[in-house]
Amino acid sequence: MKYNFDEIIDRSNNYAVKYDETKEKFGRDDLIPLWIADMDFKAADPIINALQERAMQGIYGYTSRPIEYFEAIKKWQLEKNNWEVDTSLMSHALGVLPMLANLMHTFLEKGDKVIIQPPVFHEFKNVIEAWDGEVVINQLIEDNGKYFIDFDDLRNKAKQGAKFMIVCNPHNPVGRVWSKEELETIANICIENNITIISDEIYSDIMLWGNKHTPMASISEEIRKHTITCTSSTKTFNLAGLQVATVIFPNVDMKNQYDTILKKIETYRNNAFSIVANTVAFTEGKEWFLEATTYIEENIKYAVDYINNNIPQIKVSIPDSTYLLWLDCRNLNLEGDDLVDFFVNKAQLALNDGRIFGEGGDGYMRINIACPRKILEKALYQLKNAVENYILDKYELISGC
Numbered sequence: 103m104k105y106n107f108d109e110i111i112d113r114s115n116n117y118a119v120k121y122d123e124t125k126e127k128f129g130r131d132d133l134i135p136l137w138i139a140d141m142d143f144k145a146a147d148p149i150i151n152a153l154q155e156r157a158m159q160g161i162y163g164y165t166s167r168p169i170e171y172f173e174a175i176k177k178w179q180l181e182k183n184n185w186e187v188d189t190s191l192m193s194h195a196l197g198v199l200p201m202l203a204n205l206m207h208t209f210l211e212k213g214d215k216v217i218i219q220p221p222v223f224h225e226f227k228n229v230i231e232a233w234d235g236e237v238v239i240n241q242l243i244e245d246n247g248k249y250f251i252d253f254d255d256l257r258n259k260a261k262q263g264a265k266f267m268i269v270c271n272p273h274n275p276v277g278r279v280w281s282k283e284e285l286e287t288i289a290n291i292c293i294e295n296n297i298t299i300i301s302d303e304i305y306s307d308i309m310l311w312g313n314k315h316t317p318m319a320s321i322s323e324e325i326r327k328h329t330i331t332c333t334s335s336t337k338t339f340n341l342a343g344l345q346v347a348t349v350i351f352p353n354v355d356m357k358n359q360y361d362t363i364l365k366k367i368e369t370y371r372n373n374a375f376s377i378v379a380n381t382v383a384f385t386e387g388k389e390w391f392l393e394a395t396t397y398i399e400e401n402i403k404y405a406v407d408y409i410n411n412n413i414p415q416i417k418v419s420i421p422d423s424t425y426l427l428w429l430d431c432r433n434l435n436l437e438g439d440d441l442v443d444f445f446v447n448k449a450q451l452a453l454n455d456g457r458i459f460g461e462g463g464d465g466y467m468r469i470n471i472a473c474p475r476k477i478l479e480k481a482l483y484q485l486k487n488a489v490e491n492y493i494l495d496k497y498e499l500i501s502g503c
């Protein structure tokens with residue numbers, strides 16, 4: 103490997119949300135923070151070099167978006183997903199979440215319904231409600247750690263009308279890569295009911311174990327006409343702080359409506375550094391990205407083996423995608439806040455509480471394993487000790503053994 107992902111990088115001067123906001127969020131700062139979804143890895147050398155070069159120019163004035171910027175995305179999609187994208191249907195956002203907010207702002211009217219599939223990225227619900235939409239729940243079905251779509255329920259809900267369905271493709275937090283057939287079934291239900299699909303593909307590059315991502319809009323021309331695709335370089339290349347994302351519209355009219363809102367709220371431009379990083383990432387970042395994916399796979403194997411062998415009270419499945427593990431902690435028999443309290447105050451870990459992801463999240467915790475192996479080893483060791491010292495002791499007291 104060219105890159106050393108084992109390197110432990112001090113993020114104390116990094117203004118990292120994951121570290122700097124741990125105390126505010128979890129009440130103490132002596133925790134291993136494995137929550138918000140960025141990586142504790144340095145970015146690819148070509149990106150660092152290009153940013154340094156840009157910084158050394160010393161002029162950071164208003165910045166336009168060169169054609170190479172969108173061309174780089176087009177080329178990446180073609181090479182990676184065999185998907186031919188029209189650059190004239192692309193537009194910008196400060197992130198996929200700002201993009202979702204812009205989409206709601208542009209197209210949603212008070213009371214319009216939007217279907218989501220919890221447990222899912224919590225901000226979907228927040229952003230719909232923030233723009234006065236009504237959230238419609240099509241809860242995923244869990245079967246022995248694997249998640250499936252409840253198509254009967256989706257058909258019923260879709261018939262009752264909705265403006266959008268947000269599909270998390272692939273799915274955060276459960277790690278599913280949806281098959282082409284599953285996506286096609288979703289799309290057909292949406293099309294029959296005149297629902298526009300918003301396909302959030304922010305994690306789509308992080309395909310593990312040779313899995314293949316299917317861009318929703320690539321399935322057929324008919325589906326493309328009903329799909330807005332949200333993409334980004336930020337999860338793939340660990341660039342979230344640069345605040346950049348690209349949306350691909352089904353038609354010019356929708357793009358124009360969206361761009362009008364971007365202009366009205368004056369967030370039409372990129373910042374100077376995001377232009378450079380995004381373009382270089384997609385054109386020169388492949389080696390880093392492939393090595394990072396391998397490291398993530400190794401971390402997942404390590405974590406799953408460790409948990410299965412040492413903490414059998416917690417169930418964990420191997421995800422198809424993402425660098426997130428969805429820990430089923432229901433056998434710890436701790437309810438709600440008590441589970442969070444256990445992770446914070448006994449295991450000294452800052453993870454995401456499964457409840458934030460909505461229906462089906464109670465009793466689960468999400469751990470971000472995109473960190474150097476030594477940190478992961480320490481975190482899991484702390485968890486094992488906490489289970490042995492506090493949970494098993496409790497059982498012994500209860501059962502009188």
Ligand SMILES: Cc1ncc(COP(=O)(O)O)c(C=O)c1O
Nearest residue numbers: 139197198199200223274302304
């Ligand atoms: C599915 C999904 N969409 C969007 C986002 C937010 O993306 P951004 O940082 O580009 O706003 C996240 C962040 O974790 C996510 O998991």
